[in-house]
Amino acid sequence: MVLIAQFFGALFGLLAIIFGAFGAHALKKSFSKEQLASFETGVKYQMYHALVLLVVSFNFNLNTSLERYMIYCLVSGTFLFSFSIYGLCISASKGRKWRFLGPITPLGGLLLTIGWSLLLYHFVKGFI
Numbered sequence: 001m002v003l004i005a006q007f008f009g010a011l012f013g014l015l016a017i018i019f020g021a022f023g024a025h026a027l028k029k030s031f032s033k034e035q036l037a038s039f040e041t042g043v044k045y046q047m048y049h050a051l052v053l054l055v056v057s058f059n060f061n062l063n064t065s066l067e068r069y070m071i072y073c074l075v076s077g078t079f080l081f082s083f084s085i086y087g088l089c090i091s092a093s094k095g096r097k098w099r100f101l102g103p104i105t106p107l108g109g110l111l112l113t114i115g116w117s118l119l120l121y122h123f124v125k126g127f128i
Helices: 002-025 033-059 065-093 104-124
Strands: none
Touching: 002 033, 002 065, 033 065, 033 104, 065 104
């Protein structure tokens, strides 16, 4: 599980840098200000969670079910949240907004919230 968290942390970090540069340069011409802001939100959340995955993977054994579910939620939530935003922004800039992605973004956000809640619970249970 540690290697999975490290792999996705590194992958999400790498892609956040690439997508951030791509958005700042190539897409800037075809995006509205709102689309660019949304795209940047996806990149920021992707990078934040890449860093969280790496920090957690280097500090926890990730061998309990709580820790595994936390990683599953953070990885899948990051993918669903950020990549659905990218798809919505790019498709809208082409005049064919993929509306089916709209409900996926909050689902990704929910999974991220659950992942963070599990992380908080992990810390709190040590005090109880």
